[in-house]
Amino acid sequence: xxxxxxxxxxxxxxxxxxxxxxxxxxxxxxxxxxxxxxxxxxxxxxxxxxxxxxxxxxxxxxxxxxxxxxxxxxxxxxxxxxxxxxxxxxxxxxxxxxxxxxxxxxxxxxxxxxxxxxxxxxxxxxxxxxxxxxxxxxxxxxxxxxxxxxxxxxxxxxxxxxxxxxxxxxxxxxxxxxxxxxxxxxxxxxxxxxxxxxxxxxxxxxxxxxxxxxxxxxxxxxxxxxxxxxxxxxxxxxxxxxxxxxxxxxxxxxxxxxxxxxxxxxxxxxxxxxxxxxxxxxxx
Numbered sequence: 001x002x003x004x005x006x007x008x009x010x011x012x013x014x015x016x017x018x019x020x021x022x023x024x025x026x027x028x029x030x031x032x033x034x035x036x037x038x039x040x041x042x043x044x045x046x047x048x049x050x051x052x053x054x055x056x057x058x059x060x061x062x063x064x065x066x067x068x069x070x071x072x073x074x075x076x077x078x079x080x081x082x083x084x085x086x087x088x089x090x091x092x093x094x095x096x097x098x099x100x101x102x103x104x105x106x107x108x109x110x111x112x113x114x115x116x117x118x119x120x121x122x123x124x125x126x127x128x129x130x131x132x133x134x135x136x137x138x139x140x141x142x143x144x145x146x147x148x149x150x151x152x153x154x155x156x157x158x159x160x161x162x163x164x165x166x167x168x169x170x171x172x173x174x175x176x177x178x179x180x181x182x183x184x185x186x187x188x189x190x191x192x193x194x195x196x197x198x199x200x201x202x203x204x205x206x207x208x209x210x211x212x213x214x215x216x217x218x219x220x221x222x223x224x225x226x227x228x229x230x231x232x233x234x235x236x237x238x239x240x241x242x243x244x245x246x247x248x249x250x251x252x253x254x255x256x257x258x259x260x261x262x263x264x265x266x267x268x269x270x271x272x273x274x275x276x277x278x279x280x281x282x283x284x
Contacts, residue, residue, distance in 0.1 A: 004188050018141060023050040024239075024245065030057075040246070044246040046245075049079075051062065073238065077107055083113060086117045129141045155185065168276050169228065188234065189232075191235045219252065230252065
């Protein structure tokens with residue numbers, strides 16, 4: 001499988017579509033705020049939005065998309081099939097709801113949110129998603145929170161290969177082996193929770209991160225996002241604050257060049273910490 005290529009605009013998926021480097025994450029963005037966050041993101045140049053059925057806010061995201069009047073072809077929209085939707089009918093219903101709420105007639109990327117439900121159920125889910133690609137409902141399909149063995153199992157029956165694996169990634173949880181495995185399979189890896197989570201020991205105030213930020217004269221968030229982009233991994237930071245939203249997609253992030261000392265210091269933070277509750281994986 002051909003390697004994915006990267007440019008200043010983003011990473012090219014195996015279907016030829018370009019995924020922008022930075023997306024606005026919409027997880028836990030509450031009603032009344034998520035729409036304003038999307039408006040601020042689009043106004044500051046974002047064209048990549050990361051959504052999910054289970055987030056419960058896609059209708060408000062869709063209203064902000066329509067209000068922006070940005071041509072659909074300029075946007076890259078990701079959403080996800082939740083764990084309780086596995087049969088053909090359920091997957092189609094979940095996808096249709098997201099399309100309706102978002103106010104679009106196709107998705108750029110549709111993901112399996114977690115590899116739970118058992119092998120047979122996951123296979124049916126994936127085969128239905130393949131049919132949705134055939135029908136033009138989504139341009140590409142992929143996965144989220146899959147380990148190497150989950151990916152290998154999927155590849156054993158997939159007709160349409162997964163374009164992406166979205167996983168939690170930050171210096172405390174770099175998941176190097178999984179990232180490299182996915183890249184060898186021709187998959188783009190995207191990073192959710194790139195800052196950890198502030199209320200639970202997130203990384204924006206970590207002494208190592210703030211020292212690197214001071215050294216380069218940049219924000220701590222730029223260090224963490226720059227670390228991700230340097231690995232060839234698009235990142236999905238979440239914020240509802242307009243200034244932070246703009247900062248996360250700024251030239252400061254794209255132009256940051258971490259040196260060898262910075263990379264070593266960040267590598268020393270690895271301790272396997274997860275900030276997102278993880279569902280049990282499929283039983284064989």
